Amino acid sequence: MRHTCSAPGDRDAPISAQPPGREGEILTLDGLSVRYGSGPSSLRALDKVSLSLPRGGALGVVGESGSGKSTLAMTLMGLLAGSARVDGGRAVFEGEDLYALSPAGWAGMRGRRIGLVFQDPFTALNPAKTIAHQLTEPLVLHRGLSETAARAEARRLLDEVGISDPDAMLSAYPHALSGGMKQRALIAAALAGDPDLLILDEPTTALDVTIEAQILDLLEALRAERQLSMIFISHNLGVIARVVDEVCVLYAGQVVETAPKAEIFAAPRHPYTKGLLASMPRLGAPRARLETIPGRLPDLTNPPEGCRFAARCPFAEDRCAAPQPMVSVGPGRESRCWKAVALGATPWTSAETAAPARARTVAADAPPALRADGVSKRFRRAGGVRVRIDRSGAIPVPRIGHSTFNAVDAVSLTVKAGETVGLVGESGCGKSTLARCLIRLIEPDGGAIALNGRDILKGRAADRRTIARTAQFVFQNPDSSLNPRKTVRQILARPLALLGEERPGTMDQRVERLLDMVRLSRAYMDRYPHEMSGGEKQRIGIARVLAAEPKFVICDEAVSALDVSVQASILNLLADLRDELGLAYLFISHDLSVVRHIADRVAVMYRGGIVEVGPASALGTPGHHPYTEALLSAVPSLDSRGAERMRLAGTVSAPGDGITGCRFADRCPRKIGPVCDTQAPPWRTGPEGVRFECHHTADALAG
Amino acid sequence: MVDATTATPAATAAPPARRRRPWPATLVWGTAGIAAVLAFALVGAVWTPHPYDGMNISARFAAPSATYWLGTDEFGRDVLSRVMAGAHLSLFMGAFATFISLAVGVPLGLIAGYFRGLREEVIMRAVDVMISIPPIMLGLLILAVTTPDIWKSAGAVGLIYVPIIVRLTRGVTLELGAQEFIEAARARGERDWYILFVEILPNAWPPIIVEAALRVTFAILLGAALSFLGLGVQPPASDWGLMIAEGRPFLSQAPWIAIAPGVALVVTVILINLFGDGLRERLDPRLRQKGA
Numbered sequence: 001m002r003h004t005c006s007a008p009g010d011r012d013a014p015i016s017a018q019p020p021g022r023e024g025e026i027l028t029l030d031g032l033s034v035r036y037g038s039g040p041s042s043l044r045a046l047d048k049v050s051l052s053l054p055r056g057g058a059l060g061v062v063g064e065s066g067s068g069k070s071t072l073a074m075t076l077m078g079l080l081a082g083s084a085r086v087d088g089g090r091a092v093f094e095g096e097d098l099y100a101l102s103p104a105g106w107a108g109m110r111g112r113r114i115g116l117v118f119q120d121p122f123t124a125l126n127p128a129k130t131i132a133h134q135l136t137e138p139l140v141l142h143r144g145l146s147e148t149a150a151r152a153e154a155r156r157l158l159d160e161v162g163i164s165d166p167d168a169m170l171s172a173y174p175h176a177l178s179g180g181m182k183q184r185a186l187i188a189a190a191l192a193g194d195p196d197l198l199i200l201d202e203p204t205t206a207l208d209v210t211i212e213a214q215i216l217d218l219l220e221a222l223r224a225e226r227q228l229s230m231i232f233i234s235h236n237l238g239v240i241a242r243v244v245d246e247v248c249v250l251y252a253g254q255v256v257e258t259a260p261k262a263e264i265f266a267a268p269r270h271p272y273t274k275g276l277l278a279s280m281p282r283l284g285a286p287r288a289r290l291e292t293i294p295g296r297l298p299d300l301t302n303p304p305e306g307c308r309f310a311a312r313c314p315f316a317e318d319r320c321a322a323p324q325p326m327v328s329v330g331p332g333r334e335s336r337c338w339k340a341v342a343l344g345a346t347p348w349t350s351a352e353t354a355a356p357a358r359a360r361t362v363a364a365d366a367p368p369a370l371r372a373d374g375v376s377k378r379f380r381r382a383g384g385v386r387v388r389i390d391r392s393g394a395i396p397v398p399r400i401g402h403s404t405f406n407a408v409d410a411v412s413l414t415v416k417a418g419e420t421v422g423l424v425g426e427s428g429c430g431k432s433t434l435a436r437c438l439i440r441l442i443e444p445d446g447g448a449i450a451l452n453g454r455d456i457l458k459g460r461a462a463d464r465r466t467i468a469r470t471a472q473f474v475f476q477n478p479d480s481s482l483n484p485r486k487t488v489r490q491i492l493a494r495p496l497a498l499l500g501e502e503r504p505g506t507m508d509q510r511v512e513r514l515l516d517m518v519r520l521s522r523a524y525m526d527r528y529p530h531e532m533s534g535g536e537k538q539r540i541g542i543a544r545v546l547a548a549e550p551k552f553v554i555c556d557e558a559v560s561a562l563d564v565s566v567q568a569s570i571l572n573l574l575a576d577l578r579d580e581l582g583l584a585y586l587f588i589s590h591d592l593s594v595v596r597h598i599a600d601r602v603a604v605m606y607r608g609g610i611v612e613v614g615p616a617s618a619l620g621t622p623g624h625h626p627y628t629e630a631l632l633s634a635v636p637s638l639d640s641r642g643a644e645r646m647r648l649a650g651t652v653s654a655p656g657d658g659i660t661g662c663r664f665a666d667r668c669p670r671k672i673g674p675v676c677d678t679q680a681p682p683w684r685t686g687p688e689g690v691r692f693e694c695h696h697t698a699d700a701l702a703g
Numbered sequence: 704m705v706d707a708t709t710a711t712p713a714a715t716a717a718p719p720a721r722r723r724r725p726w727p728a729t730l731v732w733g734t735a736g737i738a739a740v741l742a743f744a745l746v747g748a749v750w751t752p753h754p755y756d757g758m759n760i761s762a763r764f765a766a767p768s769a770t771y772w773l774g775t776d777e778f779g780r781d782v783l784s785r786v787m788a789g790a791h792l793s794l795f796m797g798a799f800a801t802f803i804s805l806a807v808g809v810p811l812g813l814i815a816g817y818f819r820g821l822r823e824e825v826i827m828r829a830v831d832v833m834i835s836i837p838p839i840m841l842g843l844l845i846l847a848v849t850t851p852d853i854w855k856s857a858g859a860v861g862l863i864y865v866p867i868i869v870r871l872t873r874g875v876t877l878e879l880g881a882q883e884f885i886e887a888a889r890a891r892g893e894r895d896w897y898i899l900f901v902e903i904l905p906n907a908w909p910p911i912i913v914e915a916a917l918r919v920t921f922a923i924l925l926g927a928a929l930s931f932l933g934l935g936v937q938p939p940a941s942d943w944g945l946m947i948a949e950g951r952p953f954l955s956q957a958p959w960i961a962i963a964p965g966v967a968l969v970v971t972v973i974l975i976n977l978f979g980d981g982l983r984e985r986l987d988p989r990l991r992q993k994g995a
Contacts, residue, residue, distance in 0.1 A: 473890045475886065482884055483905075485906055498891055498893070
């Protein structure tokens with residue numbers, strides 16, 4: 001069986017007149033190129049991409065932003081928009097040249113024989129139509145079913161994608177469904193035309209890790225049952241590793257490496273793949289520092305003639321300036337690097353790990369940077385206005401009541417000076433609300449919060465700016481956390497003037513010092529945010545935080561929006577700053593691998609409350625709260641573990657009123673019985689000092 | 704996913720920083736054109752070829768000629784002189800009314816969009832009430848109780864347009880208020896006024912400027928309607944709007960009476976829009992870089 005990204009389209013040789021579709025291959029791309037715009041500013045998003053997919057095979061396409069992976073998905077569906085056009089090469093699907101198709105031919109192909117699942121389930125469904133409507137439409141259109149037959153088929157499809165109550169689902173509107181349900185509905189819609197090939201463009205990126213695991217399970221099952229061929233596009237190597245059997249790595253519009261899944265993760269051959277894998281934090285193999293890939297993507301309007309990765313590659317030599325063909329590096333493996341064979345298993349090296357990591361110890365008696373006690377926040381439920389008749393007095397009086405819920409439910413948390421505490425949980429668990437309550441960006445309803453030993457809810461320390469001098473916040477989205485109308489100088493000078501200590505030097509010098517701290521050159525002073533990359537913007541966000549010289553920094557998903565290699569460099573920076581300045585972090589993330597990497601201790605949050613606290617190193621050993629266990633088991637990982645996975649059904653339950661028993665009882669795979677619903681579980685202590693709230697003993701859970 | 708570039712930046716040479724771009728062409732032409740219109744209006748205010756109110760009964764409805772370049776109206780008054788003399792009144796009407804609507808509407812919109820809650824309810828319900836009254840009625844209501852005066856009618860027109868500006872500003876503010884840089888400003892203890900006017904407002908300008916350029920046009924026309932009802936400019940003085948209204952009955956007989964001020968109005972409107980567009984481009988660092 002041969003299914004590799006092959007070399008023939010590499011050189012500018014004329015492409016043969018015959019469609020190169022080969023026996024047993026469902027899809028063959030031969031030198032496919034896509035260009036955006038025209039003239040000197042045009043950009044070649046895909047450059048002579050050649051790959052092939054055997055019938056029933058699954059190919060993973062991996063790449064960071066700007067690699068061209070989404071362009072590839074759109075190109076294969078004939079959905080290129082605007083000024084983009086296919087610029088050369090061919091795509092042959094089941095013997096048919098896709099780009100020779102008429103619009104009518106495309107209509108019969110798209111949705112019918114090639115199905116597409118988009119990234120964002122939250123916007124891919126029409127909010128004004130029922131699921132039934134959106135599912136039956138392709139059935140009527142593509143398969144010519146009657147309305148009744150289409151509805152029955154839609155029901156069957158929903159059943160197939162694991163919807164427990166298809167009838168309720170059919171009559172529902174999208175807003176009533178959770179993200180995971182929507183994605184299932186979208187997969188059902190993609191299957192409606194009974195396609196032979198399914199293209200999945202980041203299908204799980206917008207979902208929580210437990211939901212992601214469910215969807216990946218579903219895709220695996222569908223593949224086996226339907227003999228579907230799949231192209232799975234993702235930036236997440238771990239996710240790719242779950243579903244596909246062949247991986248193709250894209251860099252700057254070119255295929256740089258292709259190999260069977262097991263081999264590419266165990267022994268990457270192209271330097272870019274090595275760098276990418278080395279910059280991933282891993283649950284199983286913690287390291288003091290992550291590797292990074294320095295430099296930036298080449299300018300695709302005028303890409304280098306030779307290797308596109310050479311400028312960022314530690315192994316680069318003069319010969320890399322010549323155009324690089326794909327070379328065979330083993331059975332079924334190719335790499336676009338002449339040194340690939342010679343390099344062999346040489347690991348990626350970068351300056352990052354040259355500096356030895358400092359040993360981290362947090363003194364047991366270190367004073368707390370943050371001490372929160374019983375912090376609570378209630379929100380009004382949207383549309384939850386209720387009128388009830390108050391009969392407590394002599395005359396019944398109607399009273400308007402708002403239905404409320406506990407977003408944060410009596411949370412107590414301590415972060416010691418110099419310590420990093422990770423806070424994990426699925427979306428909706430209340431972690432962001434808690435973080436904002438801690439510095440009073442949201443006013444908590446109850447509890448006590450002390451920063452550096454001073455109560456910030458009352459007294460003189462309650463002033464907004466006094467809080468800001470002690471505790472600061474790094475935001476998630478570098479695109480929206482900087483004012484687009486301000487230069488870096490303005491963005492950094494303001495907090496210096498407002499909160500900074502008196503320091504020698506002019507304002508410009510002080511701004512420069514901040515830039516130095518986040519390893520940015522002075523050339524950035526007069527940049528606007530749109531003139532910087534995401535990683536650079538996030539560095540400015542961190543510099544802004546440092547201006548106040550805080551002792552405690554809350555990072556709310558601070559690296560979640562970044563590419564893997566950028567994420568690694570930001571994580572290293574945060575770790576360095578912590579060690580240099582003695583900062584304490586509350587590091588919020590949905591990504592357990594990231595938290596495991598940076599945190600000393602980890603707190604796990606569910607439905608507004610913390611269910612487990614323990615040292616980060618304990619995440620690798622058994623004996624956890626069932627929820628933590630489920631989270632750990634859901635993390636897509638490169639290290640294929642044989643252990644069976646633990647799956648959670650459903651989604652995070654709505655934060656509720658009056659939880660009488662265990663918060664996790666309704667989803668817990670280890671539920672004992674009624675006791676879980678009615679009695680608050682006790683705190684248990686497990687190995688390595690992990691503390692969690694469960695009716696099971698630690699020994700029972702570890703066993 | 705944001706991008707694939709990593710920086711170990713201090714070491715890496717940063718790509719060349721942006722150069723200061725010249726003004727966008729639209730702004731250059733808009734500014735020059737508006738300057739010319741203002742000069743025209745200033746000259747008209749002090750000197751005209753003929754007295755703007757001088758009647759020549761023998762030359763009623765005279766077609767454009769060497770004496771009367773743009774012809775005469777039904778009283779034999781020189782149309783060019785009247786267009787020149789009316790220019791400053793029309794421009795004043797447009798500019799002052801727009802200024803009032805922005806000065807009142809933008810802060811209210813910012814407050815409604817940023818603070819939400821009770822303040823938003825009060826402002827937006829008041830705006831709803833205002834919008835439910837037809838503009839002319841509202842103008843009449845404001846002016847009926849006082850003596851006619853161009854300041855008052857311009858002010859009235861400005862107030863009539865306040866609801867539109869409030870709604871627009873509130874919409875933009877709602878969107879901007881959800882951005883993380885606003886939360887960052889609150890986290891460092893900025894005062895509310897700073898967040899409203901230094902963080903939000905500069906980002907809210909683009910749609911407001913576009914709307915304001917349109918408002919100038921509508922204000923000139925609405926001002927004319929009020930003048931026509933005897934509530935604004937008093938005869939024999941006349942602004943462009945009033946001239947168009949007065950010339951309309953004679954459109955088939957002597958089209959120049961309405962066409963001359965009409966053309967003056969259209970040219971002014973185009974120039975103002977050009978200016979507004981250029982200003983928007985100039986103020987936006989993202990467009991500024993791409994521009995030229």
